[in-house]
Amino acid sequence: MAFRTRFAPSPTGPLHLGHAYSAIVAHDMARSQNGAFLLRMEDTDLQRCKPEWDAQIIDDLTWLGLRWDEPVLRQSEQLTAYDPALKKLAARDLLYPCSCSRADIRAALAAPQEGVAHEVYPGTCKHRPMSDRKPGDALRIHLERALDLLSDRDVVFRETGPRYEGTHHIDPKQALDEIGDIVLSRKGEEIVAYFLASALDDVAQGITHVVRGEDLFEFTQIQVILLALLDMPIPTYHHHGLIRDENGKRLAKRDDARAISKFRAEGATPADIRVMIGL
Numbered sequence: 001m002a003f004r005t006r007f008a009p010s011p012t013g014p015l016h017l018g019h020a021y022s023a024i025v026a027h028d029m030a031r032s033q034n035g036a037f038l039l040r041m042e043d044t045d046l047q048r049c050k051p052e053w054d055a056q057i058i059d060d061l062t063w064l065g066l067r068w069d070e071p072v073l074r075q076s077e078q079l080t081a082y083d084p085a086l087k088k089l090a091a092r093d094l095l096y097p098c099s100c101s102r103a104d105i106r107a108a109l110a111a112p113q114e115g116v117a118h119e120v121y122p123g124t125c126k127h128r129p130m131s132d133r134k135p136g137d138a139l140r141i142h143l144e145r146a147l148d149l150l151s152d153r154d155v156v157f158r159e160t161g162p163r164y165e166g167t168h169h170i171d172p173k174q175a176l177d178e179i180g181d182i183v184l185s186r187k188g189e190e191i192v193a194y195f196l197a198s199a200l201d202d203v204a205q206g207i208t209h210v211v212r213g214e215d216l217f218e219f220t221q222i223q224v225i226l227l228a229l230l231d232m233p234i235p236t237y238h239h240h241g242l243i244r245d246e247n248g249k250r251l252a253k254r255d256d257a258r259a260i261s262k263f264r265a266e267g268a269t270p271a272d273i274r275v276m277i278g279l
Helices: 017-032 051-063 079-091 102-109 143-149 172-178 194-204 214-229 260-265 270-276
Strands: 004-007 036-041 095-098 138-141 156-159 166-169 183-186 209-213 236-240
Touching: 004 017, 004 209, 017 036, 017 209, 017 236, 017 260, 017 270, 036 051, 051 260, 079 095, 079 138, 079 183, 079 194, 143 172, 143 214, 156 214, 172 214, 183 194, 194 214, 209 214, 214 236, 260 270
Parallel strands: 004 036, 156 236, 209 236
Antiparallel strands: 095 138, 138 183, 156 166
């Protein structure tokens, strides 16, 4: 199968040096394999994602010399595409409605961030059946039931990144202890969780290699579990190292001082950016 990968930012702020590193690594891997490089906007959070950031991302990536081989996929333009997967999980009694703190649920829908603790859901709404779902309720996966359904399978994924290279087996106890019943969607706000939307789009776009930062490695197992439950192919993962500041902290979108657009305004060239990020 031909090598296919993607860069999938959320347009909630400017691209910084860490984004440039991830995008260039994915792009260069695809080109070295005579494969395809795609751009996907993970913009299901309609409140935080803005058109101006979408445009800025495309402008910055183009300036860096990156080219994608298919039209940009925007998750916000295909929100209903995720419904069949949710319905399939619900039909297998693997989802339940949750009416806990809206702020907590919104935070749970986003991609995890390094240094931000993931609190395993205590199961407050776990007793509720889907028939009890009310407007505004989120949907959580009943992870224990899901893992029971997969108990007769050795669910594995392959990793090629430098830190975690090898074949990894899903450990049910670890998944229950460290991830728990994560939110997959929220009704009424049209937000689909990063974990689900990203995994489904990887399959839909034929992605063979998911290239992204190592801060997302621990959460790869929930995406692998979801794909296994849905009988979908599991891609190979490549989690690369992170670009950090002088204190060793991972760059975030709030680090405007390291935004690509600011370096551009100061006269930097694409070659300068590659040197700054060690490429």
